[in-house]
Amino acid sequence: MTSPSEGKFSIWTLMAMCVGSMVGAGIFSLPQAFGRATGPFGAIIAWTIAGVGMLMLAFVFQSLSRRRPDLDAGIYAYAKAGFGNYLGFLSALGYWSAALLGNVSYFVLIKSTLGLFFPIFGDGNTILAVATSSILLWCMHFVILRGIREAAVINTIVTFAKIVPILLFIVFVIAGFRYDLFAANFWGGGDPTFADIASQVRATMLVTVFVFVGIEGASVYSRYARNRADVGIATLTGFLGVLSLMVLITLLSYGIMPRTDLATLRNPSMAGVLEAVVGPWGRLFVSAALIISVAGAYLSWVLLAAEILYSASKYDTMPRFLSKENESGVPSNALWLTNIVVQVFLVLTLFAQYAFTLALELTSSMILIPYLLVAAYGFKLAWTGETYERDSSGHRGDFVRAGIALLYTAGLIYAAGAKHLLLSAAIYGPGTILYLMARREQSKRTFTPAETAIFMVAAVGAVVAILGIATGRISI
Template identity: 80%
Template sequence: MISASEQKFSLWALMAMCVGSMVGAGIFSLPQAFGRATGPFGAVVAWSIAGVGMLMLAFVFQSLSRRRPDLDAGIYAYAKAGFGDYLGFLSALGYWAAALLGNVSYFVLIKSTLGLFFPIFGDGNTVIAVATSSILLWVVHFLILRGIREAAAINTIVTFAKIIPILLFVVLVFFGFKTDVFTANFWGGGATLGDVAGQVRATMLVTVFVFVGIEGASVYSRYARNRSDVGIATLLGFFGVLCLLVLVTMLSYGVMRNEDLARLRNPSMAGVLEAVVGPWGAMFVSAGLIISVAGAYLSWVLLAAEILFSAAKYETMPRFLSHENKNGVPSNALWLTNILVQIFLILTLFAQHAFRLALELTSSMILIPYLLVAAYGFKLAWTGETYDRDPASHRGEFVRSGIALIYTVWLIYAAGTTHLLLSAAIYGPGSVLFIMARREQRRVVFSMVELVIFAAAAIAAAVAIYSLLTGRITV
């Protein structure tokens, strides 16, 4: 049996979980995504808003890790502590669903990238592509079953390995930067306030997607050698990734015109580097993407299993998900996660519609968990709870948590009704796991307030499913 002390993570391992979760497929598509939506000025505004908003959220994670060190797997536990069992469950379910569906997209993206050089993989949804993805899925599955610490050590190595190609991209594109091209791109589609506002809004979900994973260290807080390392790892990981995201975006504007960036096939970083150094640049970036996405997948499968396990441990998910094997791995949670990933992989053979739905849900499912974390941080600051021993930081944390709350509310508004309905299509039916857990404990399933929330989620889920079936919502 693995002892608790042997399972503990260092600051660097926690930071690698954070960076490894954030740096996945998103950064490789930034040149095309931003080139299609805006120019350098709009990009600066977008990254400033996203940077400040996500920084405030990172500060909330840091603050909560210090104020509530008794809570493990923060993104779930904070929602439960602040707003009750059912909203805590919805936070865990939303986070787990985002991780699960994101892992499906990672597999398809790897095979799609290989399809550039080996046509047998097509767009990542051929029989050969699904078969090889399935083999990789179960190889990683059994690797993780051998021990979380061993898998986390591999994740740390992979995290450093995938940062190197991105850094080299930044250096090479810096030397290929053309000031006249950058200047021509500067205003994007227009220079008026309305033009810039529309351009910025068009980039918001992109900026959220590339920051998903900022909570990686918080989710694994129970493994930290020192609880204070959780907040430090979150902030260090955030600032490092933000620098990379801004550099990749802004330098690309100095290589190609907006319309050319917009037409690039993803991974669009490959097209940018190819324009600077020739065909080998595309191959180099494609190899970097495969390493990056593989590393992100390892981070996310660990996070997905951990969030289910922690929710079950605190009696919000069914009891069977709290089982650990002899190596201290939440094995049942891992099995459930990967079985569903396998099912979605098989579905990509028959229905491209189902795969596009998975991509949309990956980005939309994370918004509610982030909102609840920001709201809990603001609630503590508003009531003054836990500040009796540290009154000096009260005002600053009140402001930061308030900004984080406003930012996450605005993100949900910017995402629109369609994304909320798509999220409800999982939140509603997924609530059966909460009902199972409550019946196991012989407890009243819902309080009156929770019943209203569940009814709203169930109605929204019914509307979403009907709209999907009738074509009123397309993804």
């Protein structure tokens, strides 16, 4: 007899999915990203805001996994349950887009890292770099087609393998830390005024979002969990561990090099920091660690991207063809669509001056709407008392935490600025064709009046963005 739990994910696998999704390319670029924007004081404020905001969002995921165990597609299902079909679709589309853009950034950073040793790869956006990335992309594609659970096991192994080098980096940097240099960097080179510090902190917001994207990894795979309670525990534990690593890497780097030098480091900037401490082998060490890390993160993200399309299709929000599974239980059509779009964006990096930065910022921008809708749904449940009739424990705490998460995610959208919102609309607007296909298949009304207004905003934003890029008014 087959055990009901056979083939299901343990809490350790769920935690590895969460950590593996967050620890990817972003963590290796933190010294340069923060050095370009701020000093230690601004970094402390930025990580405090991001840490509290994302912690509250993690609590919302934990609460929703307990309050609505019937919603087993995670981030997308919450948006649909709370705010209707079209916003649910936009959440799925935004999350999927963030996942595939994150994968593009991983490929660019791997090739940029190789460019440290082989100049022909440049900054990851040369013809050879794109060609090599394309080969890797399709090799991984056929590995994943063999089975999601097998890929999840590989991801768990890789997650532990990539944490060890990061911990060693922290140990070496602590040994070489100079307090006088840290103090000289403290105010970020500007006047210690409120306006200057606020400007510095705002400049880091999209970076902090990017490195935390993936916090919902366990939630997306909740349908595979042996115990639904493990989903919330894995999310919270994984988040706190990753936050600790991020803060240490950022702050300790200010005690190794002047902020102006950190700002000009080539990515992966952790390599330059460690090289300043231990010599040339430090750059090679971090570069090898990055390749392992990014390979694992890519595996996590391509699984998440395919899973979100599959789940949305099963919930009748994406076209039916995306719910097709192969004999290994892999959502094969969703995987094909994901990797075809990744391939298109890889080609487009040939025309982007700063390919990695663009992919990073677009990934962060696309995830903002899905995160906002999750926080809003958690707040809505606490506000109306829905699901609290039978179990009122933690009601007030859930209300406060969801409220803070809602304010934080709304603030991130403001911090992103008009350019990134328009670039997001350039994906949301045309991407709505998938929603139109799904509604036509079901012979259902396309939009409610409120949804029509939302679609018009996305469509107009898409037109403005495309015209802006074509005329050069929006640079990529």
